[in-house]
Amino acid sequence: MSPAQGGHGGRRSPSGPSVTERVLGILSAFGPGAEALTLSGIARTAGLPLSTAHRLVGELASWGALERGEDGRYRIGLRLWEVGALAPRSLGLRERAMPYLEDLYEATRQNVQLAVRDGHEVVYVERLAHPEAVRVFSRVGGRMPLNATGVGQVLLAFAPPAVQEEVLAGPLPALTPRTITDPQDLRRTLAAVRREGVAVCDGMVDPLSLSVAAPVRGEDERVVASLSVVVPSAGAEPRTIVPAVRAAARGISRALGAPSARRRPTGVVTPVPTAPDTPPRAGRGT
């Protein structure tokens, strides 16, 4: 987020990266399309001498951050996944959103996605896909540009102005001919998204699919995530989907404690027992 190196670069030096950076560099070597790597592959990708990589990878594997398969190649280990699952912006969010995603999935039998923004990109946190649904390009844990996707436009529309300007100033990648790449165009689209509270993206990721996305708000009213449904472009009738997406997004916002999504006092007693608030200052763990 805020560039930590604002002051004066400092530790960058010809002597080389720190041990920590090397370790993290090893983890970075893995990625979509590179789920399994040989030791020398890791060394090559991370730019490390083989013997150094050997030692570090060995330590990572013995802890469980990496696992070595029968083919001798390394993969990300279950232990690392476990730790990663503690990230509040993934699992915490996912946990509360799941029931609503379920319902939406069940209603459409297509693709339902939940995403957050990280920097200038969208990161998909959850995806429910019917095997026979239209193929989508995204993947849980994957990234996409903000301008080209429904969830991205929503997240950008409600992002801090500084972020919006940075993205509008930067390159706007096109995934299809219909992707919005003109800054003025995008600006208008974002305004519309803010006004409507929903984004409809037709054929911007894949010519054959259309997505409808809506914002999810946290307890401080900020947009913390976005939810979308992806359906085949042909014969899609967004009108029928928009209300469902809006409703689900609102439901999740309510589950997260967003005041604006709170149930209005009707005649009925609030049926949902508010979750026993965790003490705001739940101090020392363990």
Add this chain to the structure above:
Amino acid sequence: MSPAQGGHGGRRSPSGPSVTERVLGILSAFGPGAEALTLSGIARTAGLPLSTAHRLVGELASWGALERGEDGRYRIGLRLWEVGALAPRSLGLRERAMPYLEDLYEATRQNVQLAVRDGHEVVYVERLAHPEAVRVFSRVGGRMPLNATGVGQVLLAFAPPAVQEEVLAGPLPALTPRTITDPQDLRRTLAAVRREGVAVCDGMVDPLSLSVAAPVRGEDERVVASLSVVVPSAGAEPRTIVPAVRAAARGISRALGAPSARRRPTGVVTPVPTAPDTPPRAGRGT
């Protein structure tokens, strides 16, 4: 694990752990119930001097492995979650299993769980829970003992004999009075699980809930995961659930390429897998 220090201990001890171990120790400080920690909390838990923790945590945060909240506390970062999502035993499995879990969830509107074994414990990889379903104790990314859970008994029943003996020899924790803690008892139960291809656990985790679990096999026929449904103990009729769980587990096995789960031309007996006619690589992945 075979003790790696077989040769001559050497680096162990008074000099202290390596940098890598310290970094991993910092990550280990986080866990269920400790999702957000202060710097000094991390230092305390990981057993590091404050200044050392400060430096290492700073490096982790600037890479994105940790994130610092507005309250000054650190949490696991999105970037680390992303890397963790590449673990084949979590996401790869989950991706293929999801549609079946969906169906099972939709049919029961209770709790559906998918788990794998790691060492002598169960690790939950996925969980679909209806908000009004019976409360379950598990959590995605969480661990439970093998002897006390339906998925655990299944995973143990089909684990390598060496693992079984280790577990049977070790302590068998009791979560409720009905948890199986007698080795002989457990041995008989495991045999039954192998025979039936399903485990039914009544009140072993929580007196009020019952779970039905079945094995999921990979392309080499080994049991790679287990699937379960958890329902309220009272009034539950396992007979009606068992077939659904079995069917879903079989469906996932087929999706993973298990020969024994392949569709037969005719629907009769002969469970023995003879020479598979086609290589299992037929997958049309990605």
Add this chain to the structure above:
DNA sequence: ATCGAGCTTCCGGTGGCCGGAAGGAGGCGC
């Protein structure tokens, strides 16, 4: 047999890591 790619182990030199100490920023009880 010969080759090459990848993996593992060894070991001496040195530069990066370590962590005590000092100084600031809040928060709480009195």
Add this chain to the structure above:
DNA sequence: GCGCCTCCTTCCGGCCACCGGAAGCTCGAT
């Protein structure tokens, strides 16, 4: 206000743990 606490941040000299070249090993392929 004042003292006391906890938590965070920065600094810097000393030492040792990390680094990585080199040699040897295990496979398969040619």
